[in-house]
Amino acid sequence: MRVTSSEVYRNYLSNLETLNSGLNDVNQQLSTGKKINDLEDSPVGSAKLVAIADLESDLDTYRSNVTSGTLALSVADSNLNELNSLFTSVYTKGSSATGDTLSAAQRSAIAAEIRGLRDQMLALANAETNGRRIFAGSRTTADPFVLQPDGVTVTYAGDADINSVVVKEKLEVKQGVAGSEFLSVFTTIHDLLVGLDANDLNGIKSALAGFDASMSQLGQARAKIGADLAVMENAKTNLSLQETKLKAQRTSIEGANEAEVIVRLSQMQKAQEAAISAGGLILKQSNLFDILG
Amino acid sequence: MPSILSGFDTVQQALSAHQYALSLTQKNIANANNEAYTRQTAVFTPGNGDGLVQAQGVGVYMQAERDRFIDYGVSQELQDLGEYDVQYNALAQIDAIIGQSGGQGLDRAISDFFNSFGALSGAPEDPNLRQKVLTSAEAMAGEFRRLYSRIQQVQASQDQAVAYAVDEVNSLTSRIAALNEQVKYAQAAGTDELPTLRDSRQQLIEELSSLVGLTYSEDQTGSVTVMSKAGVPLVEGNDSNVMTAVAPAPGAFREVWVDGTNVTNVLQSGELAGLVDMRDGKIPGYLNALNNLASSISTTVNTQHAAGRILDLSANGGALFAGTAATLNVLISDPRLIAAAANTATGAGNNDNAQALAALADNAQLALGNQTFTQFYAGLTYRIGSDEATAKDGVTVQTGLVNSLKNQRASQTAVNMDEEAISIIKFQKAYQASARYANTLETLSDEILQFLGG
Numbered sequence: 008m009r010v011t012s013s014e015v016y017r018n019y020l021s022n023l024e025t026l027n028s029g030l031n032d033v034n035q036q037l038s039t040g041k042k043i044n045d046l047e048d049s050p051v052g053s054a055k056l057v058a059i060a061d062l063e064s065d066l067d068t069y070r071s072n073v074t075s076g077t078l079a080l081s082v083a084d085s086n087l088n089e090l091n092s093l094f095t096s097v098y099t100k101g102s103s104a105t106g107d108t109l110s111a112a113q114r115s116a117i118a119a120e121i122r123g124l125r126d127q128m129l130a131l132a133n134a135e136t137n138g139r140r141i142f143a144g145s146r147t148t149a150d151p152f153v154l155q156p157d158g159v160t161v162t163y164a165g166d167a168d169i170n171s172v173v174v175k176e177k178l179e180v181k182q183g184v185a186g187s188e189f190l191s192v193f194t195t196i197h198d199l200l201v202g203l204d205a206n207d208l209n210g211i212k213s214a215l216a217g218f219d220a221s222m223s224q225l226g227q228a229r230a231k232i233g234a235d236l237a238v239m240e241n242a243k244t245n246l247s248l249q250e251t252k253l254k255a256q257r258t259s260i261e262g263a264n265e266a267e268v269i270v271r272l273s274q275m276q277k278a279q280e281a282a283i284s285a286g287g288l289i290l291k292q293s294n295l296f297d298i299l300g
Numbered sequence: 301m302p303s304i305l306s307g308f309d310t311v312q313q314a315l316s317a318h319q320y321a322l323s324l325t326q327k328n329i330a331n332a333n334n335e336a337y338t339r340q341t342a343v344f345t346p347g348n349g350d351g352l353v354q355a356q357g358v359g360v361y362m363q364a365e366r367d368r369f370i371d372y373g374v375s376q377e378l379q380d381l382g383e384y385d386v387q388y389n390a391l392a393q394i395d396a397i398i399g400q401s402g403g404q405g406l407d408r409a410i411s412d413f414f415n416s417f418g419a420l421s422g423a424p425e426d427p428n429l430r431q432k433v434l435t436s437a438e439a440m441a442g443e444f445r446r447l448y449s450r451i452q453q454v455q456a457s458q459d460q461a462v463a464y465a466v467d468e469v470n471s472l473t474s475r476i477a478a479l480n481e482q483v484k485y486a487q488a489a490g491t492d493e494l495p496t497l498r499d500s501r502q503q504l505i506e507e508l509s510s511l512v513g514l515t516y517s518e519d520q521t522g523s524v525t526v527m528s529k530a531g532v533p534l535v536e537g538n539d540s541n542v543m544t545a546v547a548p549a550p551g552a553f554r555e556v557w558v559d560g561t562n563v564t565n566v567l568q569s570g571e572l573a574g575l576v577d578m579r580d581g582k583i584p585g586y587l588n589a590l591n592n593l594a595s596s597i598s599t600t601v602n603t604q605h606a607a608g609r610i611l612d613l614s615a616n617g618g619a620l621f622a623g624t625a626a627t628l629n630v631l632i633s634d635p636r637l638i639a640a641a642a643n644t645a646t647g648a649g650n651n652d653n654a655q656a657l658a659a660l661a662d663n664a665q666l667a668l669g670n671q672t673f674t675q676f677y678a679g680l681t682y683r684i685g686s687d688e689a690t691a692k693d694g695v696t697v698q699t700g701l702v703n704s705l706k707n708q709r710a711s712q713t714a715v716n717m718d719e720e721a722i723s724i725i726k727f728q729k730a731y732q733a734s735a736r737y738a739n740t741l742e743t744l745s746d747e748i749l750q751f752l753g754g
Contacts, residue, residue: 145645
């Protein structure tokens with residue numbers, strides 16, 4: 008077959024273009040670390056990556072909910088613990104007032120001490136994180152436990168509506184307990200103070216008898232919080248696992264295998280060098296005119 | 301019996317013939333790198349050939365044959381190449397607009413928006429988290445508007461390119477028509493320019509083939525009729541039909557008309573067909589998809605938002621979004637007006653509606669073919685990526701086909717420098733031999749004259 012120089016040049020150029028374009032792709036993969044840099048590199052892969060990105064973004068939300076939820080629950084947990092100790096101290100002090108030999112003045116002194124303890128408990132019960140009262144249900148902008156002007160009655164101004172947050176797909180966790188679940192603690196103290204103020208031994212004794220029930224209510228509230236904290240902890244661990252899995256999926260779809268890319272790069276560079284020097288020879292090739300001179 | 305004097309005639313013919321042959325060789329060498337050129341070979345005939353030199357001695361005529369079959373093949377493949385080429389260019393631009401695949405573009409903005417409600421559910425009264433919802437809503441709306449506008453710009457540039465292509469078509473068809481005239485005369489008169497004229501005309505036909513789908517045929521007079529694949533003649537004899545690209549109404553896209561016929565949708569192949577397909581087919585498809593997505597998000601969010609209460613629980617939530625993908629904007633600017641609480645909430649800390657709003661992202665939407673927002677968007681990117689890959693492959697394959705055909709053609713009709721070098725030697729030697737013969741004749745006739753003259 009007749010081979011003319013135009014065919015030779017055309018083939019040479021077309022081969023160089025193919026090599027150059029291939030080198031360009033490989034270089035891009037090396038610098039981005041990804042084998043999908045344009046939609047057309049893999050339409051299917053690109054669509055899958057959109058789905059993965061969506062899941063990754065969900066994980067961000069779960070993570071922030073786990074963080075804020077854990078904070079709220081931890082504060083609730085530690086506050087209720089302290090509340091429990093203070094309540095126990097109130098009981099002890101109250102018990103010490105049942106002695107037959109105590110005077111009204113002594114009982115008054117004890118009442119004052121108990122008032123002090125109760126005020127500390129109120130502060131704990133009205134605690135807030137990030138500006139929200141944690142034991143107020145959904146009425147988070149005002150103190151849920153309000154001491155009435157009579158100095159002994161405590162009323163609950165919150166509600167029973169506790170928020171839950173999503174920490175895993177289809178898993179919601181409550182962020183705390185409503186104050187109404189341990190209001191009886193303050194009611195019992197109210198009864199005790201009334202008895203002490205009136206120096207009424209029977210009243211004092213009957214108030215003290217109610218402490219058990221209140222204690223157990225408080226215990227149940229603490230247990231709920233403990234359980235929710237455990238779920239949060241699990242969710243956090245699960246999140247890390249999920250993130251790792253997603254990263255692996257993402258890498259498998261779009262990650263360029265660095266070793267493979269480097270090998271291909273050097274292969275193609277060699278091919279390009281060979282093509283160019285072969286082409287150089289072709290271009291330099293003399294025809295008869297050079298020889299006939 | 302031929303005399304000595306008639307011998308001079310023979311020599312003269314031989315010298316002319318070989319001089320002519322040398323001139324052809326020189327022409328070939330000069331055109332060695334002209335892709336459109338068909339090499340011209342000198343064919344020697346004894347005596348009375350139908351060549352340029354008629355006599356008893358030697359005749360020579362010039363031969364330069366194109367392979368019409370290959371020529372036609374090149375023209376056809378160039379049409380598909382032109383079509384894929386412009387489509388790939390446009391799609392590569394759109395790819396760049398959509399942004400890096402997997403999590404940087406609109407899909408990111410949509411995810412962030414719905415997740416901002418998720419974050420809000422942790423502390424619905426928090427003014428920062430409320431502001432974050434508005435900010436992500438703005439970001440998402442902005443991304444919709446940006447994508448829509450940029451893709452529309454690509455569409456407009458396709459329309460502009462239609463006008464430029466039509467101008468080029470007209471320039472080519474009028475030049476082909478003019479060449480038809482010249483070829484007819486050259487063929488009738490049998491002049492030497494004929495092959496060169498044919499070469500030029502074929503080159504123009506090939507340029508035209510890139511632009512518009514066509515078929516062509518040559519008649520006995522040498523004139524080529526070029527028909528657009530839409531069935532309308534582009535060139536007939538020395539007449540060319542002017543193609544126009546005019547918008548039928550202000551703001552509309554250009555229609556392509558030839559010879560009183562609207563051929564916009566039946567161009568079939570070539571750059572013009574590719575441009576029109578992008579402008580009127582593919583791009584509107586992408587824009588519609590964006591509109592559907594924006595409208596679906598806007599409607600579902602507005603509906604759910606209206607089912608909740610604003611911060612101070614005094615009223616239900618108002619519409620958050622308005623507009624289509626091109627004009628999507630956020631109607632609320634006061635963070636306190638975000639309805640995070642349920643309708644039945646007793647306190648501002650209730651997060652039921654925020655949760656419900658966040659959960660919208662997981663719902664399959666009937667209007668989107670029972671896909672979630674993200675699934676629908678993934679489908680759109682798949683469509684664009686796959687259209688792009690198809691166009692790119694088309695360009696590669698067609699380029700290969702065209703090159704292969706051109707190589708085939710070149711092997712028959714292109715110039716090979718070694719051949720020409722040898723031809724020069726051949727003709728030169730023959731010329732020298734004839735000249736030497738003339739010398740001999742001269743010597744002989746001198747002797748005869750001396751003989752006669754004394």
